Amino acid sequence: MSLSRREMVAGLGVLAVPLAPRPTASPSPESRSTAALPVVPAGADPGRLARDEGFWSTVARQYRVSRDFVNLENGYYGIMPEPVRRAYQRNTDHLNEVSSYLLRNTYKGQADQVRKRIATMLGVSMEEIALTRGGTEALQLLIAGYLRLRPGDSVMYADLDYHSMQYSMNWLRDRRGVQVERLVIPEPATRQAVLDAYAQAFREHPRVRLLLLSHMNNRTGLVVPVREIVAMARERGIDVIVDAAHSWGHLDFTMGDLEADFAGFSLHKWMGMPLGAGFLYIRKDRLADIDVAFDDVTFPRDDIRSRVHTGTLNVAPVLTADVALDFHDALGAAAKQARLRFLRDRWVSQVLDIDNLEILTPEEPAMYGTITAFRITGRTSEAENVAIAADLMKRHRIFTVNRGGPARGDCVRVTPALFTGCDDVDLLAAAVRDIAGRMRV
Incomplete structure (x- = not known):
């Protein structure tokens, strides 16, 4: 059975979705051949532009992204947009x-x-x-x-x-x-x-x-x-x-x-x-x-x-x-910053009420961008957080990564990118709620 991503979000905790190709914002071969620099509307306010899914979907089409999973591990390195790749x-x-x-x-x-x-x-x-x-x-x-x-x-x-x-x-x-x-x-x-x-x-x-x-x-x-x-x-x-x-x-x-x-x-x-x-x-x-x-x-x-x-x-x-x-300048640093923070805020705001979940960046905008880590309370070992990241991938097709180093224990890092859409981070929020519920002690 093929589920839409909206149905997947609604069904989390009830159904484990198999790993299979999914719709993506990746450009078609035709659009890849004509991909150009993004055009920001004149005088656009970065904060307002950050919430414009229509605009950011056009930006997302400048990236070739795997159809097999939702990539929320973009901190390792950033995928090149199509003009750069070519x-x-x-x-x-x-x-x-x-x-x-x-x-x-x-x-x-x-x-x-x-x-x-x-x-x-x-x-x-x-x-x-x-x-x-x-x-x-x-x-x-x-x-x-x-x-x-x-x-x-x-x-x-x-x-x-x-x-x-x-x-x-x-x-x-x-x-x-x-x-x-x-x-x-x-x-x-x-x-x-x-x-x-x-x-x-x-x-x-x-x-x-x-x-x-x-x-x-x-x-x-x-x-x-x-x-x-x-x-x-x-x-x-x-x-x-x-x-x-x-x-x-x-x-x-x-x-x-x-x-x-x-x-x-x-x-x-x-x-x-x-x-x-x-x-x-x-x-x-x-x-x-x-x-x-x-x-x-x-x-x-x-x-x-x-x-x-x-x-x-x-x-x-x-x-x-x-x-x-050129691609960076076409968007502008202010617009990129605003969009990346918006994506972080969108999923984090949906999970702040979970009593056994720790978000490791504060709600002070100057102290974060798009990278944010979370920890399930009491789950501080490397093995436990590797397992959480694996669970997100296996059940929900969301790719994240375990991170060690914080003195109070390991965590799972989440890193959206410019090609990430609201549906992606909404899916993550529902998946985190699902996994936190199953791990409540």
Whole structure:
């Protein structure tokens, strides 16, 4: 029997729906061939536009999305919209055709144009931007290359920071002779509670000289007040490396809004570029505090590109950057932020009354985007949350993922995307209610 998605929502808890192809917003082959940049109505209010399903359905048609499940795990990387996917295909073919001729002749100028455009969008100079293969590489280079640590100093990160970055900070213990301190983000994580937690941690650990700070963390989606924390840290002589891998292209901000000296960014998450693209930022007057990568002499020491050395890399993602940034600009950061928050609000508002359900982002709009995690009360182990994610997939064809790391236990992360519709998050809300009911103790 084939059920509509409306019938599926109504029947949750009574019927387990088999995994089978479903209708999708994916474009047909014909529409894929004519897919174009979205056109936002002139003067549209971002908040009002966020609720316009007609408009966002046209945006969704710019994505090729699997028909087999509802994808609410878009935090790993962001699916390319069709104009970007096709440009990437063309650029890959072109690179394969002309090979090293492109690499030795035109690529450097094209890469500089991408750097310049990114810098303009962030409100900084091109000389403060260096391209990398992703946010992880960017942050690892900043952490490993930070030169101002001395034996006996301390470094600090939080339980919600990205695991690979935690490993990099731990690596400093033996390499720099420093102590590693771990901060626990409070639950519930209100803005004031977060600020108080960092202020207390700084007081308790006066030898901290370097802080890793996630603008939007990948575990629960919490957005912290970076500017205020950076200011507190600076007063105590603490430098901050900001992990902005999940926030850029997701939230509407520039570097001036963060006031940080160092940051790492991803381009293949919320900017929709091909996998293998990111960049780092170093404020111009702080360049000397990050070491040259492997004593590289390809670029002068006063050139930020000397802080990155990746060998021969796939340049097709960089060549595709303009199309991805065009797509982002066509929508606008404010409209993207509003839509992504709206999708989170829509499903969360339907489940807030469930007494054994914990939503791990607060109801403070400045502290979340679209990523949100939930926990069934008392179900805090990895195995239990893997099972919850598996149950959502098996019964309801909803793909989510378990996330570990929060001090109070594992959770399930939910990440809608620009192609996600209201029906998708309504289905999730009903499924969460179903599973919470079955797990009530």
